[in-house]
Amino acid sequence: MRSFADLPEYDDGVAVSTQISRAPMINLGVIGTGQFASYFIGGLRRGGYDGEVLLAPRNADVASTLACKHDCVVAASAQEVLAGADVILLSVRPEYAEAALANLSWEGRHTILSAMAGIPIDDLRALLPGVGGIHLIMPGSYIETAPGPIPLYPPAPELMPLLSCIGDVIALPNEGAFNAAMVSLCASTWIYDLADVLASELERHGLEPDAARALTLSNIAGPASFALGLPGRSLLDISAGIATEGTFTRTGLDHLKACCFDAPWREAIARLAESLRPGA
Structure with missing residues (x-):
């Protein structure tokens, strides 16, 4: 494992956009070395990012694993991460953010990628005095193994060469739109529970567990891939074109609609959207 002392030095006056335009030369710093950092870094490496990744040492076991698995460098402290990187990923749990980020010396050259769900930009500016740009980001956990959408606010063309290693950047126009994208991300995880219900029922009706x-x-x-290939067509129109009258698909769909299957999903989305509103 390389040490922090092995890293090249960077002039504080070098603009972030200059380093980002030369993606392999970017030094990415990470404060909050946990689950999110693991799949974010994994996604970057999968997509071809070969720049330096400096990790804060607070979660030593995870940091050591990432250093070995993804060729990262474990710094001696969070402050040394700031000294060696201009783009900083913050993935601290929101309830620990204030304590974890206190007493650090931020500079105008630092560009922040915050994955601390629920902390708005105005609050981040109070936590991070003196930083340059602050951006909210929240891709899904599956990006470690497959490309996925990357919600980003505010838009930042200079970050595209870095983030596009992971997937397609969805630049959002305001913080409300970003919060809606966060709800979509949560819903993507609910799909696993729905899939478990479907697979369990298929097992009950004769399929082996692996096949189910x-x-x-x-x-x-x-179906998700098929619909993504038809961006101008509504999802309900695609469904109606398949679940035609008299088909088995239509029979099951009619039953689900009669039971108002969408109601708890809508309620869950509304609850999350409300909790993400400023001041909630």
Whole structure:
């Protein structure tokens, strides 16, 4: 494992955009070395990012694993991360953010990527006095193994060469839109629980567990990919074109609609959206 002392030095006066335009030369710093950092870094490496990644040492076990698995450098402290990187990923749990970020010396050259869900930009500016740009980001956990959308606010063209290693950047126009994208991310995880219900029922009706799992997940991923290839067509129109009158698909869909299957999903989304409103 390399040490922090092995890293090249960077002039504080070098603009972030200059380093980002030369993506392999970017030094990315990470404060909050946990689950999010693990799949974010994994996604970057999967997508070809070969720049330095400096990790704060607070979660020593995870940091050591990432250093070995993804060629990262564990710094001696969070302040040394700031000294060696201009782009800083913050993935501290929100309830610990104030304590974790206190007493650090931020500079105008630092660009922040915050994955601390629920902390708005105005609050981040109070926590991070003196930083340059602050951006909210929240891709899904699956980006470690597959490309996915990357909600970003505010838009930052200079960050595209870095973030596009992970997937397609969705630049959002305001913080409200970003919060809605966060709800979508949460809903993407609910799909696992829905898939488990479907697979369990298929097992009960005769499929082996492995086959039930594979069929269920493939029949979620396949339709999603198909619909993404038809961006101008409504999802309900696609469904109606398949679930035509008299088909088995239509029979099941009619039953689900009669039971108002969408109601708890809408309620869950409304609850999350309300909790993300400023001042909630």
